[in-house]
Amino acid sequence: MSPLNKKQLDQIKDERRAQIKEAGLQLFARHGFGGTKTSMIAAEAGVSEGLIYRYFKSKDELFISIVQELMEEGKRETEEVPRLPGSPYEQIKSLTENMLSENKYAFMLILQAARKPEEIPEEAAKIFESYSAEVMIEPLVPVFIKGQESGEFIAGDPHQLLNWYMYVINSLILDEVGEKEYGAPSVELLMRMLKS
Amino acid sequence: MSPLNKKQLDQIKDERRAQIKEAGLQLFARHGFGGTKTSMIAAEAGVSEGLIYRYFKSKDELFISIVQELMEEGKRETEEVPRLPGSPYEQIKSLTENMLSENKYAFMLILQAARKPEEIPEEAAKIFESYSAEVMIEPLVPVFIKGQESGEFIAGDPHQLLNWYMYVINSLILDEVGEKEYGAPSVELLMRMLKS
Amino acid sequence: MSPLNKKQLDQIKDERRAQIKEAGLQLFARHGFGGTKTSMIAAEAGVSEGLIYRYFKSKDELFISIVQELMEEGKRETEEVPRLPGSPYEQIKSLTENMLSENKYAFMLILQAARKPEEIPEEAAKIFESYSAEVMIEPLVPVFIKGQESGEFIAGDPHQLLNWYMYVINSLILDEVGEKEYGAPSVELLMRMLKS
Amino acid sequence: MSPLNKKQLDQIKDERRAQIKEAGLQLFARHGFGGTKTSMIAAEAGVSEGLIYRYFKSKDELFISIVQELMEEGKRETEEVPRLPGSPYEQIKSLTENMLSENKYAFMLILQAARKPEEIPEEAAKIFESYSAEVMIEPLVPVFIKGQESGEFIAGDPHQLLNWYMYVINSLILDEVGEKEYGAPSVELLMRMLKS
DNA sequence: AATGAATGAGAGTTCATTCAT
DNA sequence: CATGAATGAACTCTCATTCAT
CATH class of the missing domain: 1.10.357 (Tetracycline Repressor; domain 2)
Structure with a gap:
């Protein structure tokens, strides 16, 4: 089968970005910036820690x-x-x-x-x-x-x-x-x- | 010179304890628990970092x-x-x-x-x-x-x-x-x- | 349309292998082994990162x-x-x-x-x-x-x-x-x- | 016993700084900047990895x-x-x-x-x-x-x-x-x- | 066959805590 | 009693490698 087409990929990317931002929002709101570890964000968003960095340059x-x-x-x-x-x-x-x-x-x-x-x-x-x-x-x-x-x-x-x-x-x-x-x-x- | 007697030592100890607690109070209040480093407390209290651990088991x-x-x-x-x-x-x-x-x-x-x-x-x-x-x-x-x-x-x-x-x-x-x-x-x- | 025959496939494979090796040569030469990221090789060769691993087991x-x-x-x-x-x-x-x-x-x-x-x-x-x-x-x-x-x-x-x-x-x-x-x-x- | 005096401490600091620089020199020279890991420097200098950062802000x-x-x-x-x-x-x-x-x-x-x-x-x-x-x-x-x-x-x-x-x-x-x-x-x- | 999103081991760095002096 | 140099666990971030599509 051919790889995913551009539209599908863009959709996945948008979803992931949104997932991570949503997780970040809740955790930053509750625990503050320093109190929120990237591992917490990854866990909350249900992704690996490394993936965060494909979507955002840094915490x-x-x-x-x-x-x-x-x-x-x-x-x-x-x-x-x-x-x-x-x-x-x-x-x-x-x-x-x-x-x-x-x-x-x-x-x-x-x-x-x-x-x-x-x-x-x-x-x-x-x-x-x-x-x-x-x-x-x-x-x-x-x-x-x-x-x-x-x-x-x-x-x-x-x-x-x-x-x-x-x-x-x-x-x-x-x-x-x-x-x-x-x-x-x-x-x-x-x-x-x-x-x- | 003779060493300090027990009463004097106790007084020093009480003073140090109070100093450290006062420094801790102000810093914890301002920066939160996680945002306050033990080095900040030591500096604010005017004592060495190590001394904190003579008076308190941990942060x-x-x-x-x-x-x-x-x-x-x-x-x-x-x-x-x-x-x-x-x-x-x-x-x-x-x-x-x-x-x-x-x-x-x-x-x-x-x-x-x-x-x-x-x-x-x-x-x-x-x-x-x-x-x-x-x-x-x-x-x-x-x-x-x-x-x-x-x-x-x-x-x-x-x-x-x-x-x-x-x-x-x-x-x-x-x-x-x-x-x-x-x-x-x-x-x-x-x-x-x-x-x- | 019928799929590519074996000869055509082999040719594609040889080309890809050569492309990747050529890109690797230039980059390894310029930046050393550690300084060359697989992503750089993929970009230089004009292929996806994953493809490298179809042709070579590892970097x-x-x-x-x-x-x-x-x-x-x-x-x-x-x-x-x-x-x-x-x-x-x-x-x-x-x-x-x-x-x-x-x-x-x-x-x-x-x-x-x-x-x-x-x-x-x-x-x-x-x-x-x-x-x-x-x-x-x-x-x-x-x-x-x-x-x-x-x-x-x-x-x-x-x-x-x-x-x-x-x-x-x-x-x-x-x-x-x-x-x-x-x-x-x-x-x-x-x-x-x-x-x- | 009283703590080390200033002169002694300064000497220790100078020695450590020199130790770490010497280890860095040899390793950077041999393996390049990227090829030298901080763990290698620490090992070569015979100190812990963390100590490097008391003497230098960063690699x-x-x-x-x-x-x-x-x-x-x-x-x-x-x-x-x-x-x-x-x-x-x-x-x-x-x-x-x-x-x-x-x-x-x-x-x-x-x-x-x-x-x-x-x-x-x-x-x-x-x-x-x-x-x-x-x-x-x-x-x-x-x-x-x-x-x-x-x-x-x-x-x-x-x-x-x-x-x-x-x-x-x-x-x-x-x-x-x-x-x-x-x-x-x-x-x-x-x-x-x-x-x- | 080809893609690139996803993973995770390992890098650099910080900091609470320990310990020789 | 007091010091601050030293440690190491835990954090942020990178990148070779895998895998669903």
């Missing part, structure tokens, strides 16, 4: 590649908020719910990069900076102001309030929502911080 | 010893809250402020143990569990109930609300209050979560 | 096979010298020129095997020994003696003088005649070593 | 450090030639003898760097270039001219003749003067290339 590059992708995704999500249905309060509540549940790993990893830039590859730290808080918070400012005008949100500098709110959310995500007795706080409780 | 044991001590201190502080001056709201606000500023390193380390038990020595994780949330939250429940009765706090299961509140505080402490534009949220904003 | 065997072939070729050339036109001086000059230019790669590789037997497969080193200096020098002895008799060459033990002369030639070939300012020494200068 | 740095030292030594030796006793012919003969015997390893290594700059650390190649041929040949030009004037050496561009002569010497050194039947050519035979 650093794998990390960078993951961060890059996530930052872009995160940016897209935040920009989407003003177009969500409902009042400003409901829009931000939606984003909060999304961050706390669906995209947990992604946010965890992004925020780890933010917290200890000295422990991750330099280039990853740079990428993170370039998508800095501004980029992820700025799109929400108009939404928040609209909420203040309609009386849904408390008064105060919207940048500052949003920053603080995000700060709390981020911290919570990093806690990886343990299996504690009461679990993570309800979104409603958190929103009380902003509600007038 | 693991040093970490465990530090966690142990901090947990007891934390417990003492929480138990003190009902005896603080002011209303329940003010008492809990006091504790919050204390956790977010004065005892930062201690809390950072404790919480790091809490968050990533896989990354720390198994025994340290066990100690943490044994001082579990209950121990640190239970003493606050009566205070909170008193606050609900006087109308200062929102209604709801006090265990659950306190748990969630602590959860947020803990998360924030772990963020090591970066140099962000707006810094960490004001205690007042956080207290809005509980205030009726 | 070692490929190397051995190349050395083997070259040694035989070299032997044939040396044996040809007495039948070249011109005086003994001119005959040896001819051989010298040939070695320094036309068959450079071949000689380079042979001599690399000679110089660092530890770095090449053991069997290749053995083959080299078996074709040892004697085999390549002995045919030249009568030529040299004839030159001494006619007064063209200096006096002395012909074996020893030839050996030394070859030794210098071999060393020069191994230098791969760099792009130095003055390039490699002229054949005339070298021949001064032997000329009376 | 690259060890190599660079060795090349650096040798280049300076080589330069000093060449500059000394005009001050040697005897006629120009005897001075250059002296240098030749020295290169072919006493300082063999040093020259071997230097020349390996010269021959395959792409296979050694980039910085080592740069160092080599900076001490380029000029530096090692230029001091000999006046000596050679003096020899031409007195009729000891053949006529011709002194730069070119010296270059070629050195080229042959270098090539010979790289051959590591095997245990061949007749050994390396006598210095006298080589000098015939230059003698009028």
Whole structure:
């Protein structure tokens, strides 16, 4: 039989790349960059250790590649908020719910990069900076102001309030929502911080 | 010259032990367990690398010893809250402020143990569990109930609300209050979560 | 369409084998055994990495096979010298020129095997020994003696003088005649070593 | 007993550094950069593999450090030639003898760097270039001219003749003067290339 | 017959721990 | 008691070789 054709090979390659990135995402998110050994990634992805290096030049590059992708995704999500249905309060509540549940790993990893830039590859730290808080918070400012005008949100500098709110959310995500007795706080409780 | 007597030797020993633990506390808090090299601890404590092993059997044991001590201190502080001056709201606000500023390193380390038990020595994780949330939250429940009765706090299961509140505080402490534009949220904003 | 017949298949096989050997020769000559990766050989030969192993059991065997072939070729050339036109001086000059230019790669590789037997497969080193200096020098002895008799060459033990002369030639070939300012020494200068 | 004092420790360090460099010199000279494994160096120096890294940041740095030292030594030796006793012919003969015997390893290594700059650390190649041929040949030009004037050496561009002569010497050194039947050519035979 | 994705042994390097002094 | 040179297990990464297609 003839060898696999180009399309099939490309598909395999894409799958493997995705597998390895997914494994990396989960492990980096949970154990940090230094705490994640390449052997762990290989095991989680179900491939040999050597194979990682056919798809990524180094552990650093794998990390960078993951961060890059996530930052872009995160940016897209935040920009989407003003177009969500409902009042400003409901829009931000939606984003909060999304961050706390669906995209947990992604946010965890992004925020780890933010917290200890000295422990991750330099280039990853740079990428993170370039998508800095501004980029992820700025799109929400108009939404928040609209909420203040309609009386849904408390008064105060919207940048500052949003920053603080995000700060709390981020911290919570990093806690990886343990299996504690009461679990993570309800979104409603958190929103009380902003509600007038 | 005659050799040091037993009392003097014991004093030197206690000092060295304390020096090393203090260095360990700060470094583990900042860089995590895996991110802290024994050479860093020796340098920070101003002793030789080898000396660490006269006072602690291993890096693991040093970490465990530090966690142990901090947990007891934390417990003492929480138990003190009902005896603080002011209303329940003010008492809990006091504790919050204390956790977010004065005892930062201690809390950072404790919480790091809490968050990533896989990354720390198994025994340290066990100690943490044994001082579990209950121990640190239970003493606050009566205070909170008193606050609900006087109308200062929102209604709801006090265990659950306190748990969630602590959860947020803990998360924030772990963020090591970066140099962000707006810094960490004001205690007042956080207290809005509980205030009726 | 019908499959290829046996003759056609054999031809393809011979071509492939030759392709791979030629690529190996150039790369081993330039980069040494250890410095040549199988991936480089595959790329240079324009075949897949796996295919090499259909034609040669291992990288070692490929190397051995190349050395083997070259040694035989070299032997044939040396044996040809007495039948070249011109005086003994001119005959040896001819051989010298040939070695320094036309068959450079071949000689380079042979001599690399000679110089660092530890770095090449053991069997290749053995083959080299078996074709040892004697085999390549002995045919030249009568030529040299004839030159001494006619007064063209200096006096002395012909074996020893030839050996030394070859030794210098071999060393020069191994230098791969760099792009130095003055390039490699002229054949005339070298021949001064032997000329009376 | 008190710990070793500073002087003693410095001596141990100097000894170890020298041990490791000496082992590196011999092995790099014989097997090339890539062909020399750190485990070989450790074994030859009689230390553990890890210890190498207390004295040199990397295998690259060890190599660079060795090349650096040798280049300076080589330069000093060449500059000394005009001050040697005897006629120009005897001075250059002296240098030749020295290169072919006493300082063999040093020259071997230097020349390996010269021959395959792409296979050694980039910085080592740069160092080599900076001490380029000029530096090692230029001091000999006046000596050679003096020899031409007195009729000891053949006529011709002194730069070119010296270059070629050195080229042959270098090539010979790289051959590591095997245990061949007749050994390396006598210095006298080589000098015939230059003698009028 | 041919491909190139996948493997795993072995290389260079780091760092907790030991030990001679 | 105190030192820091020395060790070796474990990590990241490379590359000859295998194997499903």
